Amino acid sequence: xxxxxxxxxxxxxxxxxxxxxxxxxxxxxxxxxxxxxxxxxxxxxxxxxxxxxxxxxxxxxxxxxxxxxxxxxxxxxxxxxxxxxxxxxxxxxxxxxxxxxxxxxxxxxxx
Amino acid sequence: xxxxxxxxxxxxxxxxxxxxxxxxxxxxxxxxxxxxxxxxxxxxxxxxxxxxxxxxxxxxxxxxxxxxxxxxxxxxxxxxxxxxxxxxxxxxxxxxxxxxxxxxxxxxxxxxx
Numbered sequence: 177x178x179x180x181x182x183x184x185x186x187x188x189x190x191x192x193x194x195x196x197x198x199x200x201x202x203x204x205x206x207x208x209x210x211x212x213x214x215x216x217x218x219x220x221x222x223x224x225x226x227x228x229x230x231x232x233x234x235x236x237x238x239x240x241x242x243x244x245x246x247x248x249x250x251x252x253x254x255x256x257x258x259x260x261x262x263x264x265x266x267x268x269x270x271x272x273x274x275x276x277x278x279x280x281x282x283x284x285x286x287x
Numbered sequence: 288x289x290x291x292x293x294x295x296x297x298x299x300x301x302x303x304x305x306x307x308x309x310x311x312x313x314x315x316x317x318x319x320x321x322x323x324x325x326x327x328x329x330x331x332x333x334x335x336x337x338x339x340x341x342x343x344x345x346x347x348x349x350x351x352x353x354x355x356x357x358x359x360x361x362x363x364x365x366x367x368x369x370x371x372x373x374x375x376x377x378x379x380x381x382x383x384x385x386x387x388x389x390x391x392x393x394x395x396x397x398x399x400x
Contacts, residue, residue, distance in 0.1 A: 218377055219391040274343045277330035
């Protein structure tokens, strides 16, 4: 398909791990990104992974990439209430600086 | 280092008017991209400028245009505004290279009445 797909909602308890999944479209995408958007704010780059990597860890964040299935996931360990936001998966397309975004996953962290 | 700044943050216009939005990239960044975010369509790429030239363009009508100045600051213009142009307009900057990591500004929220 032409769309980057993400589930729309995820709810977890504080302290649990969150896993947000994404299926992207362009097998030639060199970079895949995760952005966070809080209410009324722009996009904050959380992390990105180069397409020749399978995994990238950055503090509480772990990104897994399955190129064969075009599947990307973001795991947030020890999720906190401050992690509540919308998380966007994005791929670079056509080798350019334009990106294709998923619809975003709204993460709600309950105390 | 200061982040990407966008002005104004909020704007209200009426149908048929035109609007100009401004974006100042992170110092040293030469590429500026613009995105439109709406609840219905999500985030969509408008265009990218590099060294004062439009390098890439998304699938938007000609009413949407932009430019970039020699100091890398960019403006986007929307003419003959329609209700459907109400959106959050986000600007992102990156150093230069293709597929370089992009950093976003806070956005300009445009409401067309």
